[in-house]
Amino acid sequence: MSCKQLCITLVAICSALLVIVLVRTFTLVPRKDVVIACKTADSDFIKLTDQILKRFQKALQIDTISFKRGEYNRDQLLLLGSHLQKSFPVVHSSPLVKLDIIANYSRLYTISGSNTSLTPYLLTAHLDVVPAIAEEWELPPFDAQIKDEFIYARGAIDFKQGIMGILEALEYLLSKGFKPNRSFYIGFGHDEEVTGVDGARAISQELQSRGLKQVEFLLDEGLAVLNGFIPGIKKPVALIGIGEKGFLTLKLYVKGEAGHSSMPLKETAIGILAKAVSKIEDNPLPSMLGYGPEKEMLEHLAHEMPLAARIVMSNLWLFGPIVSWFFSQKPPTNAIIRTVTSVTMFNGGVKTNVLPSDATAYINHRIHPAQSLQEIMDYDRAVINDDRVQISVEDSMVAAAGSPSGENDFGYQIISNSIRQIWTNATTAPGMMIGNTDTKHYKDFTKNIYRFSPTVMFPGDEKRFHGVNERISKNNYEQAINFYYHIIVNADKRLLMGNTDTRHYAMFTKNIYRFCPTVMFLGDEKRFHGINERISKKNYEQAINFYYHVITNADQRSLINIHQHSDEL
Numbered sequence: 001m002s003c004k005q006l007c008i009t010l011v012a013i014c015s016a017l018l019v020i021v022l023v024r025t026f027t028l029v030p031r032k033d034v035v036i037a038c039k040t041a042d043s044d045f046i047k048l049t050d051q052i053l054k055r056f057q058k059a060l061q062i063d064t065i066s067f068k069r070g071e072y073n074r075d076q077l078l079l080l081g082s083h084l085q086k087s088f089p090v091v092h093s094s095p096l097v098k099l100d101i102i103a104n105y106s107r108l109y110t111i112s113g114s115n116t117s118l119t120p121y122l123l124t125a126h127l128d129v130v131p132a133i134a135e136e137w138e139l140p141p142f143d144a145q146i147k148d149e150f151i152y153a154r155g156a157i158d159f160k161q162g163i164m165g166i167l168e169a170l171e172y173l174l175s176k177g178f179k180p181n182r183s184f185y186i187g188f189g190h191d192e193e194v195t196g197v198d199g200a201r202a203i204s205q206e207l208q209s210r211g212l213k214q215v216e217f218l219l220d221e222g223l224a225v226l227n228g229f230i231p232g233i234k235k236p237v238a239l240i241g242i243g244e245k246g247f248l249t250l251k252l253y254v255k256g257e258a259g260h261s262s263m264p265l266k267e268t269a270i271g272i273l274a275k276a277v278s279k280i281e282d283n284p285l286p287s288m289l290g291y292g293p294e295k296e297m298l299e300h301l302a303h304e305m306p307l308a309a310r311i312v313m314s315n316l317w318l319f320g321p322i323v324s325w326f327f328s329q330k331p332p333t334n335a336i337i338r339t340v341t342s343v344t345m346f347n348g349g350v351k352t353n354v355l356p357s358d359a360t361a362y363i364n365h366r367i368h369p370a371q372s373l374q375e376i377m378d379y380d381r382a383v384i385n386d387d388r389v390q391i392s393v394e395d396s397m398v399a400a401a402g403s404p405s406g407e408n409d410f411g412y413q414i415i416s417n418s419i420r421q422i423w424t425n426a427t428t429a430p431g432m433m434i435g436n437t438d439t440k441h442y443k444d445f446t447k448n449i450y451r452f453s454p455t456v457m458f459p460g461d462e463k464r465f466h467g468v469n470e471r472i473s474k475n476n477y478e479q480a481i482n483f484y485y486h487i488i489v490n491a492d493k494r495l496l497m498g499n500t501d502t503r504h505y506a507m508f509t510k511n512i513y514r515f516c517p518t519v520m521f522l523g524d525e526k527r528f529h530g531i532n533e534r535i536s537k538k539n540y541e542q543a544i545n546f547y548y549h550v551i552t553n554a555d556q557r558s559l560i561n562i563h564q565h566s567d568e569l
């Protein structure tokens with residue numbers, strides 16, 4: 001090939017790439033949904049009264065700690081149960097609500113709706129918390145004291161704001177005479193922090209034994225309203241977890257030889273294990289950017305970014321390696337692009353002058369959905385490359401597949417719209433839950449599983465999860481209550497409302513109306529996107545005449561006297 005031909009080929013390739021990049025950049029259009037903002041002046045806005053705040057603080061003061069499977073503060077769980085019972089008298093006495101205590105401590109509420117043809121939905125949360133090292137906290141972890149408008153306590157964001165927020169919203173609604181159309185369940189597990197096998201799993205079994213086959217959607221704890229976490233986006237981003245990373249906990253064990261420390265061997269069990277652990281930390285797993293829900297998230301958010309970042313995010317097929325490098329720099333963004341590795345426990349040795357007879361370490365991986373458990377095991381084995389280190393699986397879970405997040409996916413849109421009613425300046429996007437939840441126990445009921453916590457976070461706050469100084473602002477707790485209020489009200493609709501093409505015209509007018517000239521009887525709603533969609537001949541005639549009148553009536557300078565038909569005089 002001549003030099004000229006080479007130049008022409010290169011120019012052609014570059015031009016083609018440029019066209020693809022620009023087309024992708026400008027065809028990922030922003031969403032312009034119209035949602036009705038929830039304002040503090042609204043008559044149905046639930047204000048954070050002293051009473052509401054006090055009962056939240058009281059719930060936080062009860063240290064419902066889970067230590068390990070089957071080992072949790074049973075007395076405290078009972079205490080929290082009676083606190084809920086006392087705090088929400090309307091919920092606990094309503095004829096519409098049935099409460100079952102499951103496996104002694106978990107709580108399953110069944111709220112009966114009037115329309116049994118509507119598939120119920122499920123809201124879940126957990127009653128337990130992880131332990132806290134009190135000495136490291138600014139304020140004691142189980143006092144729930146307030147400092148600078150923040151309530152500090154273990155469980156403030158993981159996840160007693162969910163427990164109390166849901167019940168506050170329900171208490172309010174029922175006390176105002178709310179009678180749901182759609183039934184729903186509320187499931188509070190008592191051992192989520194130690195995998196939920198006693199609590200959530202038992203709730204799920206109870207629902208199955210009642211013959212429940214399907215729920216419309218499930219909302220559990222999860223991602224949050226994030227400020228400043230995603231490079232290039234200034235406004236808050238509310239991520240709804242549509243998938244969940246898997247986990248793999250590996251036990252590394254080295255058998256050593258006990259003896260006197262004055263005559264050491266070349267390496268001790270501790271030394272061998274320390275080298276293995278160090279190799280694991282030095283060799284992070286490769287980036288999987290583009291192969292999981294994070295791709296959808298970044299493409300969704302691209303339109304919120306400045307042009308350069310927008311070009312990059314819209315074209316991960318080309319710029320993936322740059323984004324991977326960038327995201328690897330910070331733990332929260334690193335967590336979404338790869339399987340991560342944490343060495344969480346290390347034990348060995350009994351006395352300062354005794355050679356250790358063995359040493360044990362635990363590695364906790366959070367697995368990217370594009371990878372299998374076996375791949376991770378093989379990777380670790382190859383990296384350690386030392387037969388003296390025995391590797392065994394302590395516990396594992398494969399990653400959860402992505403739930404649908406399209407414009408017509410009822411559960412996703414109910415959650416997204418409810419978020420935007422509260423955090424009006426936020427943009428929502430599907431994301432991947434980086435920690436684990438109780439949702440694994442409910443996966444047989446629906447593929448529409450979503451993970452979102454109504455928690456506002458700023459960089460650094462992620463360390464408060466399972467760390468020190470966990471806290472929530474009073475304002476955020478008020479938002480959490482109102483978020484659940486909107487979830488319950490919005491999910492009570494028969495069909496997804498508001499997801500019409502009108503959002504594409506929202507910039508032209510605030511006078512947007514949605515009406516179909518369709519006559520419906522109970523049961524006809526199933527024909528929408530269902531089977532046997534139909535219209536009567538008469539109704540079609542009415543539809544034509546309706547549009548005739550819309551056109552003729554709208555053809556006026558100003559509003560006319562509507563009673564000008566001669567037959568109405």
Ligand SMILES: CCCCCCCC/C=C\CCCCCCCC(=O)N[C@@H](CCC(N)=O)C(=O)O
Nearest residue numbers: 192193195222223224229332333435436462465
């Ligand atoms: C682009 C930025 C994306 C990500 C930013 C995330 C910021 C933090 C948001 C949410 C935090 C999620 C982590 C909290 C998990 C809470 C639930 C939990 O602790 N679960 C346990 C369950 C234990 C188990 N074995 O089931 C856990 O994951 O260990």
